[in-house]
Amino acid sequence: MLSVETRHAIHPAQAKTMDSAALRANFLAQDLFRDGEIRLIYTHYDRFVMGGAVPVGGQLSLAKVAETGTETFLERREMGIVNIGETGTVRCDGEAHEMGRGDVLYLGMGSGEITFEGHGRFYITSAPAHAAFPSRLITLADCKEVKLGDPANSNQRTIKQFIHPQVMESCQLILGYTSLEEGSVWNTIPSHIHDRRMEAYLYWGMEEEARVLHLMGEPQETRHLFVANEQGAISPPWSIHSGAGIGKYTFIWAMAGDNIDYTDMDFIQPKDII
Numbered sequence: 425m426l427s428v429e430t431r432h433a434i435h436p437a438q439a440k441t442m443d444s445a446a447l448r449a450n451f452l453a454q455d456l457f458r459d460g461e462i463r464l465i466y467t468h469y470d471r472f473v474m475g476g477a478v479p480v481g482g483q484l485s486l487a488k489v490a491e492t493g494t495e496t497f498l499e500r501r502e503m504g505i506v507n508i509g510e511t512g513t514v515r516c517d518g519e520a521h522e523m524g525r526g527d528v529l530y531l532g533m534g535s536g537e538i539t540f541e542g543h544g545r546f547y548i549t550s551a552p553a554h555a556a557f558p559s560r561l562i563t564l565a566d567c568k569e570v571k572l573g574d575p576a577n578s579n580q581r582t583i584k585q586f587i588h589p590q591v592m593e594s595c596q597l598i599l600g601y602t603s604l605e606e607g608s609v610w611n612t613i614p615s616h617i618h619d620r621r622m623e624a625y626l627y628w629g630m631e632e633e634a635r636v637l638h639l640m641g642e643p644q645e646t647r648h649l650f651v652a653n654e655q656g657a658i659s660p661p662w663s664i665h666s667g668a669g670i671g672k673y674t675f676i677w678a679m680a681g682d683n684i685d686y687t688d689m690d691f692i693q694p695k696d697i698i
């Protein structure tokens with residue numbers, strides 16, 4: 425079963441009038457992972473798509489999505505898939521990519537029908553593309569690691585970059601994930617915005633009771649989402665995206681927009697956030 429939900433782009437002036445329910449309806453990605461289903465959210469932020477596929481030992485196929493108006497979903501798009509479950513296989517264009525937990529698969533523009541198999545829980549991201557780069561499985565051994573933060577600021581963390589110019593070529597999709605060291609709770613502190621790129625987070629690797637307080641909004645008009653395991657946050661270009669966790673967590677970040685420069689961020693110090 426395939427379902428697609430559309431999320432419209434929200435103006436920051438509208439976002440600041442929203443109560444918790446409206447913020448969650450517009451910016452929280454819930455229920456992406458349901459047994460036997462592919463569930464996608466088609467956003468109007470750079471036409472970025474996020475979603476989940478859970479084949480539970482069977483087979484699920486993603487061929488065509490009405491929202492793109494194309495013969496196949498990836499006719500004019502590229503895709504990044506992260507397996508956040510047990511070992512599973514993604515088949516595309518006659519190739520079988522076996523993915524362990526934490527592996528990332530890039531599928532280039534023009535790739536055909538995609539089939540998800542096995543016991544993987546596949547997080548799907550996709551953005552429009554202008555050129556066909558080769559599909560590639562990027563394992564943990566292939567990613568680039570960046571260490572940031574320190575225990576004194578409770579923000580010691582490792583950033584693993586997979587779909588990233590220093591690892592491989594893509595059109596506009598950049599993707600990786602960040603894990604906190606034990607005792608550190610804060611991600612993306614100091615905060616930043618990048619008006620050139622939208623971003624989406626998927627929080628995972630959390631205990632059922634754990635939560636992340638995800639901060640969003642313009643730096644002088646912040647709001648929050650309380651986020652559980654396997655829930656995502658859509659971050660508009662005008663919004664900060666930082667979080668503090670109760671319990672351990674990892675989050676997948678993915679971006680699309682005008683450039684693929686991960687370091688192109690406008691930092692906002694805690695003293696400047698309201």
Ligand SMILES: O=C(O)C(=O)C[C@H](O)C(=O)CO
Nearest residue numbers: 581583602611612613623677
């Ligand atoms: O902990 C961090 O810092 C991050 O992981 C930052 C994200 O990767 C990000 O926001 C990139 O723009």
Ligand SMILES: [Zn+2]
Nearest residue numbers: 616618623665
């Ligand atoms: Zn960012």
